[in-house]
Amino acid sequence: MKRLRLTHLEMIQFKNHEKTSTDLQGRLVCITGDNGMGKTNILDAIYVLCMSKSYISFRQADIIQNDKDFTRLVGSFERNGDKDLITLKYPRNGTKIIEKNGKKYTRLRDHIGFLPVVIITPDDVQLLLGGSADRRTLLDNTLCQVDRDYFTNLSQYNYVLKQRNSFLKSDIIDDKVLDIYDSKLIEFGKQIYDKRKQFFSDYAETVSKIYAKISGEKEDIEVTYKSQLNDQDFATLFQGAREKDRILQRTTTGIHKDDMDLLMNKHPVKSVASQGQRKSLLLSLKIAQFEIIKTQLQVSPLILLDDLFDKLDRHRVAHLIQLLTDGDFGQIILTDTNKTRVKETIGAISIDADWLEISNGQISNYEYSNS
Amino acid sequence: MQHSSLLVQETVNNFTELPGIGPKSALRLVLYLLKSDPEYAKKLGSSIIELRDKIKSCKICHNISDDEVCSICNDSRREEHVLCVVENLRDLMAIEDTRQFRGRYHILGGVISPIEGVGPEELHIDSLLERIERNGVQEIIMAISPTIDGDTTIFYISKLLEGKEITISTIARGVSFGGALEYTDEITLGRSIISRIPYNS
Ligand SMILES: [Zn+2]
Numbered sequence: 199m200k201r202l203r204l205t206h207l208e209m210i211q212f213k214n215h216e217k218t219s220t221d222l223q224g225r226l227v228c229i230t231g232d233n234g235m236g237k238t239n240i241l242d243a244i245y246v247l248c249m250s251k252s253y254i255s256f257r258q259a260d261i262i263q264n265d266k267d268f269t270r271l272v273g274s275f276e277r278n279g280d281k282d283l284i285t286l287k288y289p290r291n292g293t294k295i296i297e298k299n300g301k302k303y304t305r306l307r308d309h310i311g312f313l314p315v316v317i318i319t320p321d322d323v324q325l326l327l328g329g330s331a332d333r334r335t336l337l338d339n340t341l342c343q344v345d346r347d348y349f350t351n352l353s354q355y356n357y358v359l360k361q362r363n364s365f366l367k368s369d370i371i372d373d374k375v376l377d378i379y380d381s382k383l384i385e386f387g388k389q390i391y392d393k394r395k396q397f398f399s400d401y402a403e404t405v406s407k408i409y410a411k412i413s414g415e416k417e418d419i420e421v422t423y424k425s426q427l428n429d430q431d432f433a434t435l436f437q438g439a440r441e442k443d444r445i446l447q448r449t450t451t452g453i454h455k456d457d458m459d460l461l462m463n464k465h466p467v468k469s470v471a472s473q474g475q476r477k478s479l480l481l482s483l484k485i486a487q488f489e490i491i492k493t494q495l496q497v498s499p500l501i502l503l504d505d506l507f508d509k510l511d512r513h514r515v516a517h518l519i520q521l522l523t524d525g526d527f528g529q530i531i532l533t534d535t536n537k538t539r540v541k542e543t544i545g546a547i548s549i550d551a552d553w554l555e556i557s558n559g560q561i562s563n564y565e566y567s568n569s
Numbered sequence: 570m571q572h573s574s575l576l577v578q579e580t581v582n583n584f585t586e587l588p589g590i591g592p593k594s595a596l597r598l599v600l601y602l603l604k605s606d607p608e609y610a611k612k613l614g615s616s617i618i619e620l621r622d623k624i625k626s627c628k629i630c631h632n633i634s635d636d637e638v639c640s641i642c643n644d645s646r647r648e649e650h651v652l653c654v655v656e657n658l659r660d661l662m663a664i665e666d667t668r669q670f671r672g673r674y675h676i677l678g679g680v681i682s683p684i685e686g687v688g689p690e691e692l693h694i695d696s697l698l699e700r701i702e703r704n705g706v707q708e709i710i711m712a713i714s715p716t717i718d719g720d721t722t723i724f725y726i727s728k729l730l731e732g733k734e735i736t737i738s739t740i741a742r743g744v745s746f747g748g749a750l751e752y753t754d755e756i757t758l759g760r761s762i763i764s765r766i767p768y769n770s
Contacts, residue, residue, distance in 0.1 A: 358717060361683050361717075367683075375681065
């Protein structure tokens, strides 16, 4: 098992960070500072280096500081003695360029999964309250990191889907063209479906195991894969939806409609779970993601924990950190507003920790201690 | 960069609009023109004007041409029953450079891409079908970039030709999927035309 760690980070014109850089030594990195100072942006910068996309900003160009032409990120990563330098440059009027040790990637699929990462943020609540897109994102983020073919198939599926939707909005709709797009969606979609289905058999079990560990309670948690393809084959689905698609001018069926059902004691979590149970489940969904990526890649992913106490009381935080640091883990990078609170809560765990304090996009105070 | 002469400034600005020319190269070109024989600048200027004024599109294959019909379509030594279908002029030139193809061409003017507003009607597909019908074309070689849109276009044309006595082949994919033809070297491209493969949708 390899353990991945970030040892140096530089952010240039990234959101509110004009020019910030820092060294990281510990396996537990605690970033504290008031709200709005740029804590979350640091985690997002790390996420962008790993996944090439912002986790927080919907519009990718928003990661570039206002009025600036580009942003640049540099990260030094280490795993069992091997060092890699990753740089990402993103010009406002261009595409992102990612380099590994000075060599430019020609295909994004060669990078995704090289730096496995799991992010836990207050927005995770959308996994329960939001639409299916949020749950598919979790699914896709996980599978794209462990399976390059999945990443390729998904990009191609999404591209064809965009073409088909544009075509449905055009003046002349030739059935022959739709037939071709359908056959391509089927070709790519079938592979995505098979992989998602396979993934769920593992994931469902892992989530309920972790839930039992975190909550110490006996609720029965069920995570199931919901797809139109469970009941009908792709070709029939597309045939049946053709008329509707023409009228609505978009593709109404396919794996881009897939969802994840979350049940507690056979009822939808959203309607029966208490506040505490919800929080435990959200964490279980993310820790299960961590476990699956770790097992499949044999690399322990970075864990980014945003706004730690937003979700949990002290007791649960201590328990969570204990749980994460128990097994093989590479590095946890967490943020919170209150340094004292973090110190008191996790101080008992004997791991080398870095304490960073941030204000106005500058890391002003840096101390290294074995607390 | 600001220059003491407005004339220099304007010419530099015009040059920088050309692909691959930055302000430094533009200035170098302008200074060269000032140093060289005035006749050269006149010749250069008028050839550019004439080029834009007089260039035509071949009414048969849509290649660029000085006349109604281009030199390739007019060349009776070239096999007229074999057509190589390409996206654009650049691809035609790339294949012509390999000297491996002795048939005729048909430029589509792009590939099907509704995102960019290109449907089948925007391409020279009708004129292709007409040509096939009229000239008894026996084989068409689809030399289209192996991308999703390229593939869609090949698939579409092959559907229109269903039931016709015609061989459809695609250039062999020595080119990696997602690669563009113009970046493929001559040898690879030449070889892939010779070893073209039958197309089955
Ligand atoms: Zn011609």
